Amino acid sequence: MTKAQGAIDFDAFLLLIGKLNYSWTNTESLLIHLIAGLSGMDKEIATVVFLTLNTTRARIDMVERLAKLDRIAPEERARILALTGRIQRQSALRNRYNHCIYAFDSDGDNPRSILMRIADRKDRLMMGQVNDLDAAAAEDVRAAIGELQSINRDIWQTVSDLNYPD
Template structure:
């Protein structure tokens, strides 16, 4: 199956906001699809069937909690070192993609007076030692689109590698 290429550039070099939103949609789909594969890792590492692992997965209501569960299960003494290292490598790769995903899922979008030059404004407070930081602004430009495309490609790769791990260690599929 040939994957559609999303071009976010208009003729004048400006960003096509609708095309950028399509990229964000692809990122969300790729993220959700890949995160759901943690069910198989939970099942395999804990010796439970997929139905029970699904209940555990759905009960843990954040990505961080789900990754923590998988990582903690992999660190049990009964888990072989090779298996543990493979699982931790996968969860680390997922975690590294979360910052970009969070940037575009916890933001508002702003434009200039003409409705052009889109940018994202992060809707999160960073509580530092002696100050608050909020409203980090990122331009929605070609570089931002390339970062999203790279994240989608990496999530696709992680997805394949999780399925290989499920197969290699005979986890429920």
């Protein structure tokens, strides 16, 4: 049996997911510099704070709350919040592939992800969202990797421009 049109090599897709995770983790770790700069602490203490906050959401919340303090200039606040917003926009795709299982047809082809998360709606539960792992999914991951690389560069530029600890 041949692969469906738009089908991808699953091993190649897993390599893309690995690159996405590397890009995510590398970029998320830069929040240490934003925590240090916004709070006035040194990088070592900011690292302890970063590692104590054990979720991405908590780390981003910390940065955003520090940025919203009255002592932070409006331009600085806007710049930081724009960066955290960009990171947040990439989280859904990252979470999709980090909180899923992978399934195949009876021939071991046509891979798809099945999200292992429950969405609690007003009058029902939704679970097991299925996404085909096709050329479009691979392109979405490539685009996310590119955006994370761009965010990474922009955080470093912000750290430099604002004289945050590097």
